[in-house]
Amino acid sequence: MTTTTDLRALAEHAGEELADATAAEALAWTAKTFGDQFIVASNMQDAVLIDLAVQAKSDVDVLFLETGYHFAETIGTRDAVALTYPDIRIVDAAAEQSVADQEARFGLLNKTDPSQCCFLRKVVPLQRTLANYDAWVTGVRRVDAPTRANTPIVVWDDRNGLVKVNPIAAWSDEEFNDYVTTNGILENPLVSEGYLSIGCAPCTAKPLAGADPRSGRWAGLAKTECGLHG
Secondary structure, three states, X not given: OOOHHHHHHHHHHHHHHOOOOOHHHHHHHHHHHHOOOEEEEOOOXXXXXXXXXXXXXXOOEEXXXXXXXXXXXXXXXXXHHHHHOOXXXXXXXXXXXXXXXXXXXXXXXXXXXXXXXXXXXXXXXXXXXXXXXXXXXXXXOOOOOHHHXXXXXXXXXXXXXXXXXXXXXXXXXXXXXXXXXXXXXXXXXXXXXXXXXXXXXXXXXXXXXXXXXXHHEOOOOXXXXXXXXX
């Protein structure tokens, strides 16, 4: 059995060895190192990370946080991804309480306390799901926001207790968009409507032209992260 100490040491070593790795190299290492013990996270804004991951492991597990507050387009994208990549297994991680039960007890937390809402509907389900794996892969990129500017390719995720791989961390917007266009990658229809960072419907708006793409998340609040990555 791989211990936390072993995994932490592995992450630290790989962080140095793969500091300049391409996305394909990082994912090949992940598949070879962890086998079935890793999962790829996707918010279903697009299928870029999934498309890259299946080239390393065709039947990879894909984590989707089913918050109950998603746009219909996001759920549609998730279902389209499942049809496009039939070998993958989508793991829908849901909160312990339904939306109706949460609202009956706490009211509209997404309005009164969005951080607590994110904690209950994203952070807790994520941690519960990740407990079944040794590593997870995310689509975090350094250009996403100032809070992500120093994102490494491989790092020890102390909060969740496993290895975290960010294979496209170094990708620019141009590289990302080129990959989508060249490979005909599925995208959430909301992207073409101007939604550049898609989360739950009550907390997502279109950013102003030229603004940080994530400025449309929790607009008007100091909150910039849901707690999954920092």
